[in-house]
Amino acid sequence: MHPVMEMRDVEFAFDQKKILDGVSLRAEQGDRLVVLGTSGSGKSTILRQILGILHPQRGSVFFQGQEVAKLERRQLSQMRGRIGMVFQYAALVSSLNVRDNLALPLEELTDKPADEIEKIVDEKLALVELTEAKMKMPAELSGGMKKRVGIARALVHEPELILFDEPSAGLDPVTAVVIDDLILDLSAKTNVTAVIVTHLMQSALKIATQMAMLNEGKIVAEGTPDEMRASSNEIVQDFLAAAGEKS
Ligand SMILES: Nc1ncnc2c1ncn2[C@@H]1O[C@H](COP(=O)(O)OP(=O)(O)O)[C@@H](O)[C@H]1O
Ligand SMILES: [Mg+2]
Structure with missing residues (x-):
């Protein structure tokens, strides 16, 4: 192998x-x-x-x-x-909330149905323990939380x-x-x-x-x-x- x-x-x-x-x-x-x-x-x-x-x-x-x-x-x-990439600076889209930052790559690059995308977003946010921040804007997040969103986003494509x-x-x-x-x-x-x-x-x-x-x-x-x-x-x-x- x-x-x-x-x-x-x-x-x-x-x-x-x-x-x-x-x-x-x-x-x-x-x-x-x-x-x-x-x-x-x-x-x-x-x-x-x-x-x-x-x-x-x-x-x-x-x-x-x-x-x-x-x-x-x-x-x-x-x-x-x-390959998932977690950037040094979280590189989130500042005009989008956490949910949309995660959903965006799935909406743009896959033909997954909306309910499946929602499920993936929830699952990855749970993995980084950020479920409660789903509707927050990047500006409302601490540095550590932004990092975690960046990690969750890197995981959406498995x-x-x-x-x-x-x-x-x-x-x-x-x-x-x-x-x-x-x-x-x-x-x-x-x-x-x-x-x-x-x-x-x-x-x-x-x-x-x-x-x-x-x-x-x-x-x-x-x-x-x-x-x-x-x-x-x-x-x-x-x-x-x-x-x-x-x-
Ligand atoms: N696009 C570029 N053009 C010219 N030099 C670069 C470029 N990107 C990085 N470098 C140089 O390459 C070296 C290594 O950079 P980098 O891989 O970013 O280092 P590190 O991530 O370990 O801090 C540095 O000296 C940097 O100045
Ligand atoms: Mg570097």
Whole structure:
């Protein structure tokens, strides 16, 4: 069986600047793969490669065994329908209430009947514990609630893979923990495969089944959270120290 997502030796540069320099990653069914790196290290670029928004200049990216760069436009948009994306900034439509933000992709991209759409919206809102916010406008929501709406929206198409860009960054520490717990809970309830990019070691250690440390375009260390805790890699050590995991 092929992994759900695999990157093989991916190189990517903007202009002359090399961002990814031989990155290999894989996420098997049910994994929560966390890519950890500082700001500007290329984390969002990795997610854009998986979605086929950017293509590698060398190496390849696979989704369910299919090479993303080889898909035709129609196949690419079909593939994107099988991947949920949770953006760093919730990216909700501010003129639409929560219900409509979730229903919109279903109304626009599927021919599902109205009652089924309503059922899906209710089910996904329940999954992120936001049932009571269904008719609220984005402006009425806290940062954590907006994130949860973003997660619910990424789930409406029953994705095989869900991508999270910095899910707990920019939130207060208590809300950040709530979002981490929610990711664990979703993963347990739906068994969806997840690729999460973050600069927060504490969050990574908590939610990952597998971790990879990205530094200067390369994966410099990888393993389970316990293996990362025991890693002698200097970058990993710095991140652990910053997270208060080492003295
Ligand atoms: N469209 C672009 N054109 C040129 N450089 C870019 C573009 N997008 C990102 N970069 C650069 O690529 C590097 C990695 O960006 P990004 O993947 O967004 O990092 P991260 O998500 O880890 O903060 C950064 O140095 C950024 O300035
Ligand atoms: Mg980013």
